[in-house]
Amino acid sequence: MEESTSTLHENADTKTVKSEVKEEKEDTLTVEAKYFECTLCGLKERYEYFGKEPPFQKSFILLEDCYVIEDPFLPPKQGHSLILGSNCNSCTKPICKDGNCSVYYNGSFCIKCAKISINKFPNAVQEKLNKII
Numbered sequence: 001m002e003e004s005t006s007t008l009h010e011n012a013d014t015k016t017v018k019s020e021v022k023e024e025k026e027d028t029l030t031v032e033a034k035y036f037e038c039t040l041c042g043l044k045e046r047y048e049y050f051g052k053e054p055p056f057q058k059s060f061i062l063l064e065d066c067y068v069i070e071d072p073f074l075p076p077k078q079g080h081s082l083i084l085g086s087n088c089n090s091c092t093k094p095i096c097k098d099g100n101c102s103v104y105y106n107g108s109f110c111i112k113c114a115k116i117s118i119n120k121f122p123n124a125v126q127e128k129l130n131k132i133i
């Protein structure tokens, strides 16, 4: 039984791993990918901004902190944005703007929290909720 002499010089070529593919930078700010994921329906979408004053939305200020992207269906720099969702005012989990996931009443609430505190909502909202739940 012969053991091959294991005196191999380890990695003669010490390549430092430089294989990170540099993404082509667009002439905008370097945007790191951040993802919004709806706690209820699982909708996952990259968002560009979280807050009340999206840089690409000049015409108004949002009522609450929202996950926003620039509208992908329109040419950029036009000041159009798309709101993906926001955080539930009660449990603070991210929820999308789908009517089955959140309800807006002085802030966004996920349907789960809305269901728990349904009595605090006005009748119109309660009716809406009852259709969903």
Ligand SMILES: [Zn+2]
Residues within 6 Å of the ligand: 038, 039, 040, 041, 042, 043, 095, 096, 097, 098, 100, 101
């Ligand atoms: Zn959702």
Ligand SMILES: [Zn+2]
Residues within 6 Å of the ligand: 088, 089, 090, 091, 092, 093, 109, 110, 111, 112, 113, 114
């Ligand atoms: Zn909630």
